Amino acid sequence: xxxxxxxxxxDRAAQLLIAVADSAAPIGVGELAEATDLPKSxxxxxxxxxERHALVQRDGLRGPLRPxxxxxxxxxxxxxxxxxxxLSADALRRLADASAETxxxxxxxxxxxxxxxxxxxxxxxxSTNWIGRRVPHETTAVGKVFLAFGAVRIAGGHAGxxxxxxxxxxxxxxxxxxxxxxxxxxxxxxxxxxAGEIVAALSIxxxxxxxxxxxxxxxxxxxxxxxxxxxxxxxxxTTTQGAA
Numbered sequence: 001x002x003x004x005x006x007x008x009x010x011d012r013a014a015q016l017l018i019a020v021a022d023s024a025a026p027i028g029v030g031e032l033a034e035a036t037d038l039p040k041s042x043x044x045x046x047x048x049x050x051e052r053h054a055l056v057q058r059d060g061l062r063g064p065l066r067p068x069x070x071x072x073x074x075x076x077x078x079x080x081x082x083x084x085x086x087l088s089a090d091a092l093r094r095l096a097d098a099s100a101e102t103x104x105x106x107x108x109x110x111x112x113x114x115x116x117x118x119x120x121x122x123x124x125x126x127s128t129n130w131i132g133r134r135v136p137h138e139t140t141a142v143g144k145v146f147l148a149f150g151a152v153r154i155a156g157g158h159a160g161x162x163x164x165x166x167x168x169x170x171x172x173x174x175x176x177x178x179x180x181x182x183x184x185x186x187x188x189x190x191x192x193x194x195a196g197e198i199v200a201a202l203s204i205x206x207x208x209x210x211x212x213x214x215x216x217x218x219x220x221x222x223x224x225x226x227x228x229x230x231x232x233x234x235x236x237x238t239t240t241q242g243a244a
Contacts, residue, residue, distance in 0.1 A: 012042065013050060017050065017056070020056050028065070067197065088105050092202070093119055094226060095204060100122040101204050101206035102120060103204055104117065106200060108151040112134040112136050137154075139180045141186040141201075141203055145174050145190045146198060151198040151199075172224055173223060174187065187211075189201060191227050202227045204219055
């Protein structure tokens with residue numbers, strides 16, 4: 001005899017995912033219950049399961065829900081990571097020409113930052129190949145972008161990052177100097193899709209001897225501009241948003 005209870009749970013979870021994806025803004029559990037005509041207790045239970053699998057995530061500890069990193073990754077696959085890399089190729093090249101440092105396009109995953117595209121540094125020192133490598137969120141500039149703007153959730157053991165992430169949101173870009181490995185400096189800004197969700201980040205990285213604090217400050221306006229340009233090509237409605 002078919003497991004009708006299991007099938008019903010799958011159907012209900014699918015309803016919730018569709019409602020979260022279709023909502024123009026983060027949506028609360030009560031609103032989800034009303035939109036799907038399901039008991040609030042059922043919605044809470046299913047939302048907890050969807051959160052565990054990173055299909056949805058909250059704004060804050062008990063805030064409203066938005067699509068999670070896994071759902072966003074599936075959405076990007078629908079459009080194609082290839083499309084994202086193609087749309088950002090010109091921006092990566094312009095950043096490389098202006099900075100002479102390594103430029104990357106990276107996306108968030110539940111297991112860390114994944115690099116999709118790279119333009120190498122013009123220098124012998126600093127030309128590391130990051131393509132296909134996953135690195136932690138907490139010790140990288142691109143990862144801090146995703147944490148600061150809610151593309152991934154900050155782990156409980158890294159709560160000390162909260163003040164820095166607040167500064168990232170205010171400043172508009174993130175930095176990581178000597179955190180992933182000694183002597184490596186990086187800065188990153190977010191790329192947004194049509195509804196404003198963070199789908200990727202652009203980064204500039206190089207040795208601390210060249211990518212100094214002063215040089216980071218000089219390059220920040222260009223990095224923010226190119227991230228906004230890619231965002232506009234992805235359908236985001238304004239080119240004045242900050243980065244991370």
